[in-house]
Amino acid sequence: MPQPKIFISHTHTDQAVADAVRDAIFDLFGRESVSVAYSTSRELGGGVRIGEDWFRWIGEQVHAATVTLVLLTPTSVQKPWVLWEAGAVYGAALTSENSTLHRVRPLAFQIGMDDIPSPLRSSHAQVARGDQYEDVIQLLNEFVYDFFNNVTEKAVVIRAAQRVPDAAKTLLETVSEALRTSPLIPTEAIVNEWCARLDSLAEHHRHSEVRQLHEWLLVAFGQKEGNGAKPIDIRLHRRLAQLYMASAHYAEAAQQFDLARRLSPRDIFIMRSLGQAYLAQRNYSDTARVIDEINNLDPHAFMKNAECAALKGRWHREQDQHTEAHDIYWKAFQENSDSYYLGDLLATAKLQLGDRHGAANIYRRTLSIIERLTDRNFWVYATAANAAIVSGDRDSAIKYFSAIRNDNPSEADMQTIEGGLIRILPLLGATAEEMAEWKSLLHDGSAEEHED
Template sequence: MNVVNDDGKPSIFISHTEADGAIANAVSEAVTALFGAGAVSVVYSTSRELGGGVQFGENWFQWITTQVRTATVTLVLLTPTSVHKPWVLWEAGAVYGAALAEPQARLRSVRPIAFHIGMNDIPSPLLNSHAHIARGDTFSDVRLLLNEFIEQFSSDPASTIRAAQNVERAVTHWLNTVAEALRTAPLTPTEPIVNEWCERLDALATSDRASEVRQVHEWLLVAFGQKEGIEERPIDIRLHRRLAQLYMATKRYQEAAEQFEMARRLSPRDLFVLRSLGQAYIDCQNYESAEKILNSIAELSPKAFVKNVECAALKGRWLREQDRIAEARETYAAAFSANPASYYLADLLGMSELQLGRTEDAARVYRQAMQIIDRLVERNVWVNATAATAAVVSGELNRVVEYLQAVRTHNPTDAEVETIVQGLQRLQRPLNIPPEQIASWRATLQG
């Protein structure tokens, strides 16, 4: 039966993702090679032919609905990219619904075509639809499909003969063009590909090459088909978190925040992502955006700033960097009360007390910090450094050297030694520590 649309010509609607536009072009060119220009109307969203695609300003949803209702045949392109996109499945479902609504259900009008994927990769709604799934990358299946088009679309014996003579050439053009399109197609974020890129980013971190992150980031965008100058789209949360962490390591905090925002778009309720995003905003002194993140955390978990140590530290830092020390102190105190085994919170609370001039309260809190640390089985550079600070503030100067010598056993880097000394120097003025005492502690750290 020769089914035609409103303009009197048979029509083919190609359902595809934007990334598979080159494959849709190849199919359209093959149909033209078969029947001649204009004999069959081929419509798809990325078409550049006049009237062949969605027009600027046109309602996208309405355009799609019209195409799937009026098409003589709909080809659903299933590629390594499209099988991960819900939009193609929606279009296919709309086509099936329209076909079933016809008086003589035209289920044959829906033709899924698979390219470079196995049957196990085909989404179950299509796999279970009883539609014949053709291979768009084999000569025999493409030739069979084009011969079916000839049988369905040719209006007279003469046009049938002409089309039949063009089959071999049309199949060859189809396969060659599709092969090139697939070869140059953007990567799809499948598990093996994402894992490979994660390994590349991890290698930068473990080999102290974080400074190269921008170049690798640019290559990643190229590989996944994202063009320079166009707003970046989320790919996979693992990639964006790693990129953000590398940017943080190189103190490129704005870029880090942008990548954490990508991760947030993929997982908007992930408190770990939100907390890291808030930290990046504070690092680049974007306190307004950081406040919005803090509010989002509070909406998702109202007690996060009391129960969670890291969230409390984040909010306290946000307050402290805006000279709201008393409010930061209240945040740390509430969290420390709920987490009495956290030497980290004790350190933050004790330092806030010291900044507020409450020396005795600071000493009391830091004595608690020392008790917590002394009970720990495993310690690292920063745990022992915190203990040294606690000993200084609580007045147990005889124990400061003990903790600094413990730091020394972990072979701290010069940068770590300098950071610890700077922390001790911040105690110099409020506690009236003589300069020669600081010099002595530095000597202990340096061995």
């Protein structure tokens, strides 16, 4: 008589559950009377060997198995490989000499019957509850009955029958703990919950707390921080990246945008944000690579889109290529004539080229755009302040600075606004003392109060 063999089909993250099922079977029959195999088993001969053809190994296991258990957990029902293995199991069962679907037993843990994949739910295989004592007792008793004629020593089967209640109890306890500590999977409900937590940080300007929340997110999804991180969900990575950008942690932001891009490699919006994170680190080589990738997807992106134009123009500007930056801003402003953002960039580029008159003209056009806006934020006020400074209108600039502060920009946003101010003041011939005064007016209005 061939030795009874049980094959366990499971997803990698459910290895602890498969281990618990294996241990329960060995507790009943012993390791000498029954063999158990599954892909992640560390038992000698129980798992796929390094370098072995994984697909061939799966087919051989399901064809030779006396019975196959398909473990269905909140994790595995989201994975395609369990369905693939289940299909292989059914194919092997139907092509065997003694064909019977009794060889296939789906075993469900902590999921409802509606969550069971339809190919298994609509089949004739009986689904057992692996998290209910009565179902586990019944399943183990079936093993005792089915293996009676295949186990050489009948005393082994008799002892197994006596051990069923204790084995079932231990299995339930072990599986419960394994599932309790298993990593989350990115279901819609779980992703939405984490998105809400990240959105709350942004809404309440608690950007500096992102690192702690990120660490907890990695724990929940069973990941480690670093270059070995795997993409989870694009919405999570985008939100994390934006929070890291707002807290001026640009390397972490770039890593999160890169994970998002791996999930959506042709998303120009994500690529543009990744380029901005690289630029914030003065990583010009990686920024150039992103710019090339955007250009390959849409050669007109840097003319049609203000943010893309800003990315490429800043890349040139920070490498002292001011003529190239000016040309990019000019073409984009011609295509987006209602963009106060491009107007500010173009006017600054003209100042850097020594064209103060041209900068003043562009700022006048920009202020007319701003006057037509119904919704204004600190970016609008920052542009208006720059225009007022270039025009020599100190009082208006001070008024716009106050509006910026009242809008509560993040630390990183305030640094960006200050960076724009620092760029234009030397171009207007401001002294170090005057620059310090303007910075003070921007941040707290102290220079204004001193004058009063």
